[in-house]
Amino acid sequence: MRRKEGDKYKEILDAAIWCFAEDGFDKAQISAIAAKAGVATGSIYLYFSGKHHVLCELFARFWEKLAGDMELLDQTDPLDCLRGQLGLFFDRLVANRPLAIVYLREHHRFIESKQAGGLEWHQKCLELGVSVYRQFADPVSAAQGAMSPDSISISQAFLFGGVRSALEFWLGNDLPPDRIRSQMLTMAMASLLAVTQGTP
Amino acid sequence: MRRKEGDKYKEILDAAIWCFAEDGFDKAQISAIAAKAGVATGSIYLYFSGKHHVLCELFARFWEKLAGDMELLDQTDPLDCLRGQLGLFFDRLVANRPLAIVYLREHHRFIESKQAGGLEWHQKCLELGVSVYRQFADPVSAAQGAMSPDSISISQAFLFGGVRSALEFWLGNDLPPDRIRSQMLTMAMASLLAVTQGTP
Amino acid sequence: MRRKEGDKYKEILDAAIWCFAEDGFDKAQISAIAAKAGVATGSIYLYFSGKHHVLCELFARFWEKLAGDMELLDQTDPLDCLRGQLGLFFDRLVANRPLAIVYLREHHRFIESKQAGGLEWHQKCLELGVSVYRQFADPVSAAQGAMSPDSISISQAFLFGGVRSALEFWLGNDLPPDRIRSQMLTMAMASLLAVTQGTP
Amino acid sequence: MRRKEGDKYKEILDAAIWCFAEDGFDKAQISAIAAKAGVATGSIYLYFSGKHHVLCELFARFWEKLAGDMELLDQTDPLDCLRGQLGLFFDRLVANRPLAIVYLREHHRFIESKQAGGLEWHQKCLELGVSVYRQFADPVSAAQGAMSPDSISISQAFLFGGVRSALEFWLGNDLPPDRIRSQMLTMAMASLLAVTQGTP
DNA sequence: GATGAATGAGCATTCATTCAT
DNA sequence: GATGAATGAATGCTCATTCAT
Structure with missing residues (x-):
C-alpha cells in the first residue's frame, strides 16, 4: 500500500502547525517538525522544497x-x-487552535511569497466573498461608489480584519467562541451595510 | 568624562524600525541596526539589554x-x-510606513513580552478608548449586555482589527490613505453603533 | 543512512588536547579544534555538548x-x-606532552565540574591508591593516626602533588624523564614511609 | 596628601585577587575589578598596562x-x-584564601610571562631555598649527585609541589590548616632527607 | 524513497582597551 | 590624573540544507 507515503505529507504539515504555533516560523526547527511528524529530517525535503x-x-x-x-x-x-x-472562516480556525495562531502570526509570509503555489486558493476565497458582496449593490450606494473595486477591497479587508480580531481575542481570553463569533458577525454585518446601503 | 554623544538612543530606535520592517524581527541583525544608526555594535547594549x-x-x-x-x-x-x-492611531502609523509594518508583524511580541516596560502605555490607550466607549451606553443596549466588560473588549478588539486591516490594505495597495481612512471609519462607527444602540 | 565516518569522536579529542595545551581552555577555539580534527565546527556538537x-x-x-x-x-x-x-601516572602523561600540559592547567575544571560523567574513573584511581596505602598500616603508625581518612587523603594529595611537580619540571627543563621520575619516586616513597612507619 | 593615589594601586590588586579567584583569569572582567576597587575602568590602565x-x-x-x-x-x-x-609560604597563602586560589590556578601565567617584571622576586625566593638546601651536603650524598643543579631543582620542585598539594587540599576540605601543614612538613622533610642523606 | 550524519555560514552578545572630556 | 562612554573584533553554538548510504 502507498498509504504511508501520502500520510507523511500530511503528518509533516500537521507537525509543522504545532511547531510554528509554538515557536514562530523563524525559531521553529525543521528537525523538530520532522521528529514530531515521525519522519527523518531529510525526508521533509522529499515533500517540500x-x-x-x-x-x-x-x-x-x-x-x-x-x-x-x-x-x-x-x-x-x-x-x-x-x-x-x-x-465558516472563523469556525475553521477556532477548530484548530495552533493553526489559528499560525494564521495570525505568519499568514503574511504566504501572501508575500512570490513563488508560492496555493495563492490561487486564497484568491478563490476572496472572489467568492466579492461575488456575494456585489449582490448588495443598490442604485444609490453604487452611485456613491460602493461597488468600485477599491471600495470592495477595503470592505473585504475590513471584514477579514474583524474575523482576525475575533480570533486574536479568542486566543487571549477565556470566552466561549460562540459569544465572540456572534458579536463579531453583528459588527461585521453592520459595517458592511453602512457601506453598501446608500444613505439618500 | 566623555558625555553621551548625540541622541544615540533615538538613532538606534529609528534604525531598528527600518531593519525590523525590512527583514522582520528574527532576521534583522543587531549589527545592521548599529550600522544604520551610525554607532558601534556594542553601543546598542549600552542603551538596550x-x-x-x-x-x-x-x-x-x-x-x-x-x-x-x-x-x-x-x-x-x-x-x-x-x-x-x-x-489618530491610523494617522500615526501611516505617517511612518516602516513603523506600520513593524506594528503589523511584530507587535504581538511586545504584548506577549513578560518583563517589558512600556505595556502600561498600551494599556493607557486601551483605557482611553474604553472610557469614551462607555458613553454610548443607553438603557436598552446596556440591558442587552453591550456594556459588559467582555462586550466592550470584543468591540475594542474589533475596532483595532479594523484599523489594522486598513493599514495592511494601505501597505499593499496604492490608494491614498484618506480614501482608506474614510471608509474604515465609516465601517468602524457603524459596527460600533450596531452593538451599543439597543434594537428594541 | 550515512554511517558515522571514521572515528570523529577520537579525532576531536586528540585535536582538543593540542588546542587546549597550546592556548589554554578559555582561549582555545572550538573552530580550531574542529579544523585540526578535520571535521566541521558543527560536528563537534554531534559528539559533545x-x-x-x-x-x-x-x-x-x-x-x-x-x-x-x-x-x-x-x-x-x-x-x-x-x-x-x-x-604509571607519570609515564602516561610524559608519553603525551600536550596532555600533560592540559592536565596541569585545566584538570581542576574537570574536578569542579558538577555534571561531568567520568569523575567515577578518577575516583576509581584514587581508591586503588588508597587500598594499597592501607597495607602500610602497622600498629604504631596506626595508633599515631596514620590510617585516619584525613591522613590518608593528605598523603595521597601530597603524592599526587609530587608527580605534578615532576611533570611541571619535565615540561620546563630538558632533562630525561627517567632522571626526574627516579628522584620523584625516591622522594615520594620516603615521604610516604615517614607517615606510615611509626617512630617509636 | 597623595595617599589616595598609592591606595588605588593596592585597591586594584586586592580587587583583582577576588575577581581572579572567583572567575578565573580569562573570565574575570576588568570592569568588575575596577568596580570592586572603587575606581573607573579606565583608571586601571593608569597603573597597569x-x-x-x-x-x-x-x-x-x-x-x-x-x-x-x-x-x-x-x-x-x-x-x-x-x-x-x-x-612560611604555606601560611602566607592560607592567610589569604582567594590569593591561594589564584596561585594554584594562574601562577603559571606569571612564570610563562616573557616581559613580566617581578620574576626576579620569585627567583630570589627559589635561591634562598637553594642556599639552605646546599647546607645538607654531605660527602656521600654529594658523591651520589644530590648537589648537582638538576637534583637540587627537582627536589625544590617536589617540595613546592608538596606545599601546592597541601593548599589544594586545604581549599577542598574542611580541615584545620595546622593539621595539613604538619603532615605536609613531615613528608616534605622526609623526602628531602631521602635525597640529601647518602645511603652508604 | 528514506535516512540522519555532516556541514559551515551566520549572529547575538561580550569585554579589553581607548580617548575625549 | 580620572572618568566611563564608545568601540568593534572576536567566538561558541545553532540549524537549514545536503547527500552518501
Missing part, C-alpha cells in the same frame, strides 16, 4: 478546503451567505 | 506618544472622539 | 585507561605497587 | 614580601630553616 514551502502549503490546503466549503453555502440570501462565509 | 528590548522600547514610545495625543482630543461628542482616536 | 564537555571527556578517558592499567599492577609488595602506580 | 600585568604584579608583590620574610628566618639549623621557609 524548504521550511518556507511547508508554511505555504499549510495555508494553501487551508484555503483550498475553505473554498470548497464556501461553495456549498446557501446563496439564497446575500446577507446570510456573507455571514456564513465569515463564520 | 538586547534585540527584544529594542523592539519593546519602540512600541513603548509609540504608545506613550499616542496616549498623550489621545488625551488632547475633544471629548464633547463621544462618536467624534472615538472616530478621532481611531483616526 | 560543548567545549567543557570535550575537556571532561578527555580526562574521563584518561582516568578510565589509567584505572585499567593500575589494576594490572603486581600487588605483591605494597611499596612496589605504589611506586608502580605513581610511575 | 593590561589585565595580564595586573596578575603579574600580584605575584611580584607576593614573592617580594615572601623573600623579605624568608630572609628573616633563623638560619642556625638548615632543617629548621627549610621547614620554616616552606611553612
Whole structure:
C-alpha cells in the first residue's frame, strides 16, 4: 500500500502547525517538525522544497478546503451567505487552535511569497466573498461608489480584519467562541451595510 | 568624562524600525541596526539589554506618544472622539510606513513580552478608548449586555482589527490613505453603533 | 543512512588536547579544534555538548585507561605497587606532552565540574591508591593516626602533588624523564614511609 | 596628601585577587575589578598596562614580601630553616584564601610571562631555598649527585609541589590548616632527607 | 524513497582597551 | 590624573540544507 507515503505529507504539515504555533516560523526547527511528524529530517525535503514551502502549503490546503466549503453555502440570501462565509472562516480556525495562531502570526509570509503555489486558493476565497458582496449593490450606494473595486477591497479587508480580531481575542481570553463569533458577525454585518446601503 | 554623544538612543530606535520592517524581527541583525544608526555594535547594549528590548522600547514610545495625543482630543461628542482616536492611531502609523509594518508583524511580541516596560502605555490607550466607549451606553443596549466588560473588549478588539486591516490594505495597495481612512471609519462607527444602540 | 565516518569522536579529542595545551581552555577555539580534527565546527556538537564537555571527556578517558592499567599492577609488595602506580601516572602523561600540559592547567575544571560523567574513573584511581596505602598500616603508625581518612587523603594529595611537580619540571627543563621520575619516586616513597612507619 | 593615589594601586590588586579567584583569569572582567576597587575602568590602565600585568604584579608583590620574610628566618639549623621557609609560604597563602586560589590556578601565567617584571622576586625566593638546601651536603650524598643543579631543582620542585598539594587540599576540605601543614612538613622533610642523606 | 550524519555560514552578545572630556 | 562612554573584533553554538548510504 502507498498509504504511508501520502500520510507523511500530511503528518509533516500537521507537525509543522504545532511547531510554528509554538515557536514562530523563524525559531521553529525543521528537525523538530520532522521528529514530531515521525519522519527523518531529510525526508521533509522529499515533500517540500524548504521550511518556507511547508508554511505555504499549510495555508494553501487551508484555503483550498475553505473554498470548497464556501461553495456549498446557501446563496439564497446575500446577507446570510456573507455571514456564513465569515463564520465558516472563523469556525475553521477556532477548530484548530495552533493553526489559528499560525494564521495570525505568519499568514503574511504566504501572501508575500512570490513563488508560492496555493495563492490561487486564497484568491478563490476572496472572489467568492466579492461575488456575494456585489449582490448588495443598490442604485444609490453604487452611485456613491460602493461597488468600485477599491471600495470592495477595503470592505473585504475590513471584514477579514474583524474575523482576525475575533480570533486574536479568542486566543487571549477565556470566552466561549460562540459569544465572540456572534458579536463579531453583528459588527461585521453592520459595517458592511453602512457601506453598501446608500444613505439618500 | 566623555558625555553621551548625540541622541544615540533615538538613532538606534529609528534604525531598528527600518531593519525590523525590512527583514522582520528574527532576521534583522543587531549589527545592521548599529550600522544604520551610525554607532558601534556594542553601543546598542549600552542603551538596550538586547534585540527584544529594542523592539519593546519602540512600541513603548509609540504608545506613550499616542496616549498623550489621545488625551488632547475633544471629548464633547463621544462618536467624534472615538472616530478621532481611531483616526489618530491610523494617522500615526501611516505617517511612518516602516513603523506600520513593524506594528503589523511584530507587535504581538511586545504584548506577549513578560518583563517589558512600556505595556502600561498600551494599556493607557486601551483605557482611553474604553472610557469614551462607555458613553454610548443607553438603557436598552446596556440591558442587552453591550456594556459588559467582555462586550466592550470584543468591540475594542474589533475596532483595532479594523484599523489594522486598513493599514495592511494601505501597505499593499496604492490608494491614498484618506480614501482608506474614510471608509474604515465609516465601517468602524457603524459596527460600533450596531452593538451599543439597543434594537428594541 | 550515512554511517558515522571514521572515528570523529577520537579525532576531536586528540585535536582538543593540542588546542587546549597550546592556548589554554578559555582561549582555545572550538573552530580550531574542529579544523585540526578535520571535521566541521558543527560536528563537534554531534559528539559533545560543548567545549567543557570535550575537556571532561578527555580526562574521563584518561582516568578510565589509567584505572585499567593500575589494576594490572603486581600487588605483591605494597611499596612496589605504589611506586608502580605513581610511575604509571607519570609515564602516561610524559608519553603525551600536550596532555600533560592540559592536565596541569585545566584538570581542576574537570574536578569542579558538577555534571561531568567520568569523575567515577578518577575516583576509581584514587581508591586503588588508597587500598594499597592501607597495607602500610602497622600498629604504631596506626595508633599515631596514620590510617585516619584525613591522613590518608593528605598523603595521597601530597603524592599526587609530587608527580605534578615532576611533570611541571619535565615540561620546563630538558632533562630525561627517567632522571626526574627516579628522584620523584625516591622522594615520594620516603615521604610516604615517614607517615606510615611509626617512630617509636 | 597623595595617599589616595598609592591606595588605588593596592585597591586594584586586592580587587583583582577576588575577581581572579572567583572567575578565573580569562573570565574575570576588568570592569568588575575596577568596580570592586572603587575606581573607573579606565583608571586601571593608569597603573597597569593590561589585565595580564595586573596578575603579574600580584605575584611580584607576593614573592617580594615572601623573600623579605624568608630572609628573616633563623638560619642556625638548615632543617629548621627549610621547614620554616616552606611553612612560611604555606601560611602566607592560607592567610589569604582567594590569593591561594589564584596561585594554584594562574601562577603559571606569571612564570610563562616573557616581559613580566617581578620574576626576579620569585627567583630570589627559589635561591634562598637553594642556599639552605646546599647546607645538607654531605660527602656521600654529594658523591651520589644530590648537589648537582638538576637534583637540587627537582627536589625544590617536589617540595613546592608538596606545599601546592597541601593548599589544594586545604581549599577542598574542611580541615584545620595546622593539621595539613604538619603532615605536609613531615613528608616534605622526609623526602628531602631521602635525597640529601647518602645511603652508604 | 528514506535516512540522519555532516556541514559551515551566520549572529547575538561580550569585554579589553581607548580617548575625549 | 580620572572618568566611563564608545568601540568593534572576536567566538561558541545553532540549524537549514545536503547527500552518501
